[in-house]
Amino acid sequence: MTIAAAEKSPILEVHGVVKRLGGVDILKGINFTVAEGSVVAIIGASGSGKSTLLRCLNMLIVPDDGEIVWKGQRVGWVQKGSTWVRQKEKELLGYRTQVGMVFQSFNLFPQMTALENIIEAPMTVLGRKRSEIEEEAHALLRKVRLSHRVKAYPHQMSGGEQQRVAIARALAMKPKAMLFDEVTSALDPELKGEVLTVMRELAAEGMTMILVSHEMGFVRHVADEVLFMHQGIVKERGNPSDVLVNPASAELQAFLQRVTD
């Protein structure tokens, strides 16, 4: 983490998050903080709980225990008198719009064009006028270099194009942080670059980013901090140039061996 980032107060704090799914402990107490404007990369073998953790951060999956604190406020719980009460799904929506998410399988809405995908949430959730949001949507498509694909349907676009529309769709809600769940894993090698470039530019603009990735080169150059997850806990953490070069644990050594081969 850069010194400038570390000095800022954390935008997101994760304290002892536990999640059990189908009788299996997926997350066994996760702790970390994310400074505003920093990039945190989560790496680890499949099944180590990375995706579940990411979904806990925006409450797509509600953790069984532990706290997620966003800008000093506990997420998913409200204090009523002296007791804490779980928030309902409806009350979580406001938080979700502040944390954008991009998925491995893009998940664009197939019945909508690129533009319609982007303006759907601002229109439905924020109740904004189509004419006014369309201009912003065009700007977002320019940003992800897809000005020429405004009217294309998802099935007419390449994977890389779809993923960049998905990024624009998340950005349309003007999030304060972005979650990326293995966003290049489903892409052919020659298409990964265009998505990673967009992400690199976002990081440079100061967007707070939490990403699950197997792109070690990208992680090393862009991330401020790396978390290595193994069997539901954070096994190792630190500066990528440190952790990725001199792994302390045998598990991380073995993992790095596998992904770089």
Added chain:
Amino acid sequence: MTWDFDTFFTYLFDSRMAWAALVTFCVAAVAQLLATVVGFVLALGLRSRSNLLRAPAVAYVWFFRGTPPLIQLLLIYFGLPQLGIRVTVLEAGISSLSLYGAAYMAEIIRGALASLDPGQEEAARSIGLSRFETMRSILAPQAARLVLPAFGNEFTSMMRTTSLLSVISFQELLRVTTLAISETFRPFELYSVAAVYYLLMATLWMVVQDWLERKFGVGMASAPVRRPIWSDIKRLIRFPRPFSRKITT
């Protein structure tokens, strides 16, 4: 006594028959519409994690799919008055057909919703859409495309099932036909007229379904946009013109 074209055509263009066909079509359409709305609510119940919501939906489907529609109709028309609830022929007809159809629509809609990619719901919620908005804007339109072929089956079946209403003396197509037969004693011609009207209704629906499938098929890679079905029909009835083209060897 042989087949009499005169009787056939007289009744084919008889206003009473045409009117009865129109009434039948409207009753089927209204019943199918209500069945779809009730079926959608039932499908949500069937998908619910809460037993309290799922159990009534399961019981409903179990009863209305497991008993003959004729018995359901008789229960409503002759049974309810016994409990002090009076229903007209039209009320009994439409409600029994919709209740019956809803059980089937529930299963069809449940199946369509279950086959959607769970990533769609995740993505919709991640950008802040509520559960209701997710269903309305994202899931329902995608499910609609999947439901349509089975919906078409249900609707054509519904148009034929309306003939049951003749039992409670509702003036639908079959009842009017039967009355006409008692005037003319020409069952073959008149039942043929009725069959033609049922076919006409089914044909009308085929055209509408084709249009709907293309409308809801937008963006669905699995369902490429097809040519309208009438272009195939036109191609079929275009006769070959043997002298219009030079044959070269």
